[in-house]
Amino acid sequence: MKTSFPKQDIRVLLLEGVSQTAVDVFQRAGYSQIEYHKKSLPENELKERIAEAHIVGLRSRTQLTADVLEHARRLIAVGCFCIGTNQVDLGTAERLGVPVFNAPYSNTRSVAELVIAEAIMLLRGIPQKSMQCHRGGWAKSANGSYEARDKVLGIIGYGHIGTQVGVLAESMGMHVIFHDVETKLSMGNARAAASLQDLLQRSDVVTLHVPETPSTKMMFGAREIAAMRKGAVLINASRGSVVDIEALAEALRSEHLAGAAVDVFPTEPKSNDDPFVSPLVGLDNAILTPHIGGSTLEAQDNIGIEVASKLVRYSDNGSTLSAVNFPEVSLPEHPKSRRLLHIHKNVPGVLSRINELFSAGNINIDAQFLQTDAEVGYVVIDVSAGEDQADELKAKLATIPGTLRSRVLY
Ligand SMILES: NC(=O)c1ccc[n+]([C@@H]2O[C@H](COP(=O)([O-])OP(=O)(O)OC[C@H]3O[C@@H](n4cnc5c(N)ncnc54)[C@H](O)[C@@H]3O)[C@@H](O)[C@H]2O)c1
Ligand SMILES: O=C(O)CC[C@@H](O)C(=O)O
16 A cells, blocks of 8 residues: 555664563554664764654653754654653654653652652661761761651642652651642542642652752752752752752762762763762762663663554554644544645644645545644545545645645555
């Protein structure tokens, strides 16, 4: 069958060692051109490889900037095999007609479990005690060691991860308070704090679970750290840009904070072969982990299946359900029709031009699906047409002013 992109020609570029389960999903769906890289690529190589790719899969290291996306002339979709999508210029991707998908839930439990473990470790002063043992010391003492029971946990960002942390913490007898910019339903006995300041003043453990956005960049600086109780501990497994790392280092050195656990950093090594540099290195009261909050085999395998399935569904069927930057449509299969896709700038008159084109050609529309957002309109048209006719229609659709992409799906 004549389609814009026959499956055997669709090139899938998978970066950063995404789980083998993703490769399996593509292969089972009939995609054979899969280029797999265990690491992220240097920018020049990325631009070269992305120029050939129709589908790209990445994790948090690969930066899909506007400049990189300009090189991606064949790109039809991007998959972030993680929760965060801040590494992709989502606006540019949308304006190029490229939907971006992620896995909003699959690693949330893994992060929550790590945070709970770290809260206990920090409350007991284990990082310092462990370091002393490594150096041949023996600090057998209860000083500075506390149970988690009856302590206050303050959660900043009460979303998928924050709520799970709260539920697990309550099962250990902690009192949970949270701060969010949205009104949130409390889980269990958790209560919204009156303000961020209120949360900071009341919490023994503060944990950050906000996304990277303009409003969260450096939201946790010297002022917020100073507002925390003396001897409290801080956990950041959200994004490195959220915390002023120099201010945190200072608070750990002065012991205003008893400890911190940090999984994400303002600058992270591009690969496991690159050195890790941070003002927190060498501080005994800091647990430092290499951005592995969501890195469990269970989470990565589930993410591989979830994101690859969304990419296959878009590529095979046109559905954009749960895309993070694109009008969402969930489409039924109409195997007896030809399916055409049209992605356009959301300006007046495009839909009527599309419909004129079909009525002028006396083509019966079996079904039509339209969704728009401020930037882009996405129309899916199922028609009773022959192969060549569909091809012709696609060419005509491409000439409508404002068109970003047009495609015969099947
Ligand atoms: N360390 C890791 O490996 C790892 C793994 C998964 C996710 N993450 C990070 O964790 C973040 C949170 O994940 P999630 O699944 O809970 O996301 P989510 O979208 O479900 O929750 C985020 C919450 O933060 C709130 N928020 C946004 N801006 C805020 C602000 N300025 N102040 C207070 N609250 C604010 C939102 O309203 C939302 O409730 C992700 O965006 C990602 O960056 C890290
Ligand atoms: O796997 C990664 O690289 C990122 C993990 C995490 O930060 C996420 O956003 O899901």
